[in-house]
Amino acid sequence: MPTAPDMPAPGANRAVDLAASDTPAPQGVLVVNLGTPRAPTAAAVRRYLAEFLHDRRVVQLSRWLWCPLLHGVILPLRSPRVAKKYAQIWMEDGSPLAVHTQRLALAIGERLPDVRVSHAMRYGAPDIATEVRALQSQGCARVLVLPLYPQYSTTTTASVADVVERVARAAGAPQLRMIDQYATDPAVIAALAGSVRAHWQAHGRGERLLLSFHGIPQRLVDGGDPYSTQCHATAAALAQALGLGHGEWLVAFQSRFGREQWLQPATDATLRALAGAGVGRVDVVCPGFPADCLETLEEIALQNAEIFRAAGGGGLSYIPCLNDAPAHADALAALVRRELDAWR
Numbered sequence: 001m002p003t004a005p006d007m008p009a010p011g012a013n014r015a016v017d018l019a020a021s022d023t024p025a026p027q028g029v030l031v032v033n034l035g036t037p038r039a040p041t042a043a044a045v046r047r048y049l050a051e052f053l054h055d056r057r058v059v060q061l062s063r064w065l066w067c068p069l070l071h072g073v074i075l076p077l078r079s080p081r082v083a084k085k086y087a088q089i090w091m092e093d094g095s096p097l098a099v100h101t102q103r104l105a106l107a108i109g110e111r112l113p114d115v116r117v118s119h120a121m122r123y124g125a126p127d128i129a130t131e132v133r134a135l136q137s138q139g140c141a142r143v144l145v146l147p148l149y150p151q152y153s154t155t156t157t158a159s160v161a162d163v164v165e166r167v168a169r170a171a172g173a174p175q176l177r178m179i180d181q182y183a184t185d186p187a188v189i190a191a192l193a194g195s196v197r198a199h200w201q202a203h204g205r206g207e208r209l210l211l212s213f214h215g216i217p218q219r220l221v222d223g224g225d226p227y228s229t230q231c232h233a234t235a236a237a238l239a240q241a242l243g244l245g246h247g248e249w250l251v252a253f254q255s256r257f258g259r260e261q262w263l264q265p266a267t268d269a270t271l272r273a274l275a276g277a278g279v280g281r282v283d284v285v286c287p288g289f290p291a292d293c294l295e296t297l298e299e300i301a302l303q304n305a306e307i308f309r310a311a312g313g314g315g316l317s318y319i320p321c322l323n324d325a326p327a328h329a330d331a332l333a334a335l336v337r338r339e340l341d342a343w344r
């Protein structure tokens, strides 16, 4: 099993050299996201979850314990249930995560006319190895990989790095580098702040702004995963860009999976507590998700909105992810341009 690059110091933008050489070359960029089912059906969700949940970066249990549980219980029970959730948010062109990722990669490419930009998914299609080879066949001897994970985690970024390293080791592979985090990139923070302000202008402003990030097990953070620190750095930078004071904004972690302790506080418990404290309206933004997906559109905008209402809250106003917004594409294109220039 290949190992991931060393964990970065929180807050430092750093590209990891995975196959060093000094050949001058045309450049390619591969925008990578998590992956998503091909269809909102139990069979397609099962195929997706099976690949995702066999990744040792995601679930660290011994295979002797995990495989019987996964194949015998989790996949048969979870797949039809989750398929119904996907059906609620499915777009005309497919899964939101796939649609927004593809559009964002196109928008980044429009801003970098001298660079070949394409996209891939860590799980499912289009896969990373195929897309790297496609860029290579278009003449790119260097490919910069941009995982759409602003905050580094061993469960996400390092898993992409595993595949990138494997591809880089293959005979004749292009040179590969990876951007491993952009948690406090000023242009991304400015784009997020602009989107929150625009939402407030269009829909009015809630009493609190809740910044909800995907959770991970606390055990991983205790073992050195910098994800939580980077989420808090993103949140503080966004709050500062919005001029928010103490008590006007909160951080919480969503999407818990399994029974062990995950990062706290949990988004649903936080919303219940806010409702219990008499908060009328809360706005929720998800700054760790560059593209809308199941976890934002179903879990936050539908499920958690209902949790907040049922607990007596006035209403949850969901602020969409940046997706292919011009300011987002500008920010990521500039980030990529800086890394490519530094690579020369």
Ligand SMILES: C=CC1=C(C)c2cc3[nH]c(cc4nc(cc5[nH]c(cc1n2)c(C)c5CCC(=O)O)C(CCC(=O)O)=C4C)c(C)c3C=C
Residues within 6 Å of the ligand: 034, 035, 036, 037, 049, 058, 059, 078, 082, 095, 097, 149, 153, 155, 156, 214, 215, 216, 217, 227, 255, 257, 288, 289, 292, 293, 294, 295
């Ligand atoms: C099993 C544990 C999981 C860890 C650890 C985890 C980390 C993690 N995930 C994201 C981003 C996304 N996750 C999404 C879906 C999703 N995540 C898990 C489990 C873990 N994630 C599952 C089982 C699922 C599938 C849905 C479900 O069965 O509940 C998605 C959305 C995908 C989509 O198709 O829309 C995203 C995005 C991050 C950033 C992260 C750690 C930092």
Ligand SMILES: [Fe+2]
Residues within 6 Å of the ligand: 054, 067, 070, 071
């Ligand atoms: Fe298995």
Ligand SMILES: [Fe+2]
Residues within 6 Å of the ligand: 214, 255
């Ligand atoms: Fe997840």
